Amino acid sequence: MPKNDLDKTDLEILKNLQADGRLTNVELATKIELSPSPCLRRVKQLEESGVISGYQAALNRKAVGLDMTVFVEMRVVKQDRARVMSILEQLTNQSEVVSCHLVSGQSDILAEIVVPSLEAYDAFLSDFLMTLEGVEDVRSNFAIRTLKANGPLPLQHLERSDQ
Template identity: 40%
Template sequence: MPRHSIDDIDRKILRTLQADAKTTVGDIAERVGLSPSPCARRIRLLEQFGVIKGYTVVLDQEKVGLPISAFASIKLERQREEDLDKFAEAVARWPEVVDCYLMTGQRDYLMRIVASDLQAHERFLKDKLTRLDNVASIETSFALGQIKRAEVLPLG
């Protein structure tokens, strides 16, 4: 699909939706200076071109019983394409992994893992992560507190 160029009105629409995805098309249209039909059309185009990937609810991690955030740096024994693909496929199936990035530098992956407690994190490591072929090493750090987490991209 061709790339969609984003103009100032699109940015205003995106900023509004990032602040509150439940905002009605009528309210968005009013804020960006359009009538509802062209505004809805722009939103559909942003969705079709993948600029808007979906809509979600942001939960309080602690209040839903997952207070532990662990950041694991993973080094693989080999970095061949098929090894990277196998690792990515496995990680995609694990709900405990909420973020995972392929990295440059000393480590191959950085992931954020959530858990209800240290025992649950240990079970995740023993039952899933350490059982993957090709994992050479895992270094884990535990978050003591969250200073900032942004769900909103700075659109300028």
């Protein structure tokens, strides 16, 4: 389902599921003022088209002992595709890496890493990040306080004026 095929009802489904992914179909149908069968059909279409890519529980990092968030910027020595792809694959296979982006600017890669402590990050940096072949520079930015994380995606750009 291409993004321009999303109508007002689809957007309402997406907004409600982003706010509470545990809504039952009946609860969702009531919230968007649609009967349960067509609501379920629409949710299935959104899932099958890849607009809804999955469901997961949002955990409180501190409550599970992950007290440190580090944003790591990396620069690759020589930017050939194979080397960059290898580094990205290695990064995304680490459970400590919760997001990873290929970026433009002074860095080539930006990764968000969560660990229990400074000592754990030191070990991750020394034992893993600094051993990645082709990484020229690693810069660590420590989050002092998180004000917003894992927020819902903004969807207002998909709203058409003719709906």
